[in-house]
Amino acid sequence: MNSKTFDSSRTLTIAREALDIEAQAVAALATRLDARFTAAVQCVLVSSGRVVVMGMGKSGHVGRKIAATLASTGTPAMFVHPAEASHGDLGMITLKDVVLGISNSGESEELTVLLPLIKRMGVPLIAMTGRATSSLARHADHLLDTSVEKEACPHNLAPTASTTAQLAMGDALAMALLDARGFKAEDFARSHPGGALGRKLLTMVSDIMRSEDVVPKVPLDADLMTLMREISVKGLGAGAIVDQDNRPVGVFTDGDLRRLIEKGGEIRHAKIRDVMHANPRTISREALAVEAAKLMEQQKITSVFVVDEAGRLCGALNANDLMRAKVI
Template identity: 75%
Template structure:
């Protein structure tokens, strides 16, 4: 065996990589042409079950199976992965009536899987097979066969599982997406199963969760002077202040940027009243709105702060872009 560095050819490496991608792309495209009644039956079988999809697979198929189980679980279909070898030593007890077993094997002859097939059938649990050999032991025992066969592997020796595992992964995603759609699974549902991710924060965080409230909200009455308003803004550190009427409804807003513009115009700050310099009819957002909606409003109107109102239209909070950034909404 020659030294890797001495025999390395950059052009050949690129050629091999492109060929591998082409082979795998063709394998995935071929799956779509083969989908038919069997795939529909697999979807209806899972939809009709009262339990989980128990995914099994050995070796590389097992690695793919773990990802398929995770994708199913995160898109509305309860699922788990059970290692076939461990299933033979007690873990088969994780499979319960009402479950569906999805067994993955390119050859359909993995010994650790085939030894379980009679037991799974005896339990009366529906068996879905994802295999490249529909006529294999796995295929013959299955209630539904999903053909994941490929013409050849991307491996130049046609040995290492490459195109076959890509096909399995893509077919698993296709199954998950069909089930997602059939269940009416929506972004809010996805967020609930991903509360720690960016999407979860955007879809689960409301304005009331991140806004400043109570004494932290800079506000003055209509009768206040500009100096009163400026002192309130400085004390609260929001960069803006609200002007409210007797009912507590915001009727205006004044920002640090407005102050700079007044100074440039030479306005007498000591004699000005808040109602004279405020921006009337300020942009507001409801406290129950998603924080992402507040971010969109601020971006759309190119403002850094927004006032928050309750169901009665009264001022109950305020927030700026820094608050949204700290909450990782933007």
Template identity: 75%
Template sequence: MPPNASEPAADRLLALARDALSIEAQAVLAMSERLDARFADAVRRILACPGRVVVTGMGKSGHVGRKIAATLASTGTPAMFVHPAEASHGDLGMITASDVVLAISNSGESDELTAIVPLIKRMGVPLLAMTGRPQSTLGRHADVVLDTRVDKEACPHNLAPTASTTAQMAMGDALAVALLDARGFKADDFARSHPGGALGRKLLTLVSDVMRPADQAPQVGLDATLPQMMREISAKGLGATAVVDASGVPVGIFTDGDLRRLIEHGADLQSVTAAQVMHPRPRTIRPEALAVEAAELMETHRINSVLVVDADGRLCGALNNHDLMRAKVI
């Protein structure tokens, strides 16, 4: 802040912010109302493209273009960004005859962009334009024009690209949403392209990835005594133990909470067996199930652990909510 400048008033700052948001919101709404068959044409051309969507643009439109390319690529439409200035110096070779080019320019007259338009047309590559001036050089040469014009920028001087870049970004998102729906792109497809994200962990992590294996899963026989059950619970640290029959199939479960309730009711702790105090028909899950399904099972039935069984119903592992938390599934 200049030495003699006064601190800006909070009311003015808030007024400017609200005005900017209002202008940009109105610009997007107006663009939505202008959408017509050209948008559907653009989507169909991209769907028919055997190659990639090559997005290009200069300046702020270039920054928007990079984001649009990234969004398309992560939602099932192969895409990349090519800088128009670099394209004139060799990078045009990145574009093949099987691609579609999406060129972004608010004015439609960017020198670097219009310089490569004839070369793109000569290659026979479909050219989609996103511009605020459909009658511009870019607009006239494009096969399909997506109109992103705005009445004014959010900048108080109507100069800095603000509302116009918001409109471009929103149009790119609209394309991505329409394309992912047309391709039948699902949440698990999204997860596969985002394995490091929270959604990827939830949709790709299996029970077998986070469960405790059979040798670490607490289990006792039907005739086990209470001291034997407690030693197994303490040794394995699950807060519960499975009660299995002679073939290893879980027929019940006993938790440390059950022990507290036995003490409260004055039960004879030396004489009871697992078969007498267990909860029959314990909740189980298969190792190939998604870990998020185990989390839902625990939440639905208000339990803290679940037993994992194989195809024959035999105990092959166990997990609790702490295991799921460590894996960042919940």
């Protein structure tokens, strides 16, 4: 179709109809969830092996995504191509595993030829199919019904609504298993250490803080000029005022100095106790770095002091440290 015959109004109509059909297909899945679904979840939970996902064509593409989602949310899983399984890869399946077979028709030849072998091995089989009377469904121990009224394809041919239903059912299975296993955000982060979530949930304050020896600090009876030399040498932009037990009792920043000068205040002989801000914000060295970022944002500050279990100064963080660690 060339640009002269392109009908933008019809294009939008077709697109909206496709989305409506697929949305209805997914919504219908929820009404069909019953004891068969919970039985499938329990089957996976009691297994000490992996979920081996199998599917051909578009169902195979969906299967790869389902396997990846399961694996990243606490359920060990892998995808095995049915055609390759017939030529040796069936040996990847162990007696401890559960097979999840995906086929809308339930009659994909490459998959159905494996069903007797899987049954003979005694490996539990979960079928995800749109036909409850299909070969796949008949061989299965558990059935997940992903039937759809029609495809989003105007010719009702291209797998569209059916693959969307499969994908959504896979997500539902993964989320049910996630909840049943008590899988938490911290667990998710451990399987995604290189991602943004991993950095946020695994990076501790102690991992990226500036250690005590490079943190500007002076005792409570020091003068302002001594603290400013500390801040200048150590480059934090703020200095800690500590008591005799090394606990931070005050803070003074570059911004405080600028405001003091603007007011015409005496700085050469000023005592720090007279110009500091008492009770500075602190964070534990055992806290997540993302908590430090949240504290800075809430309090509208650019640095925070780090304390140990006894409340003693042991480090400091500023926004640049958090950005370098890609926490923010």
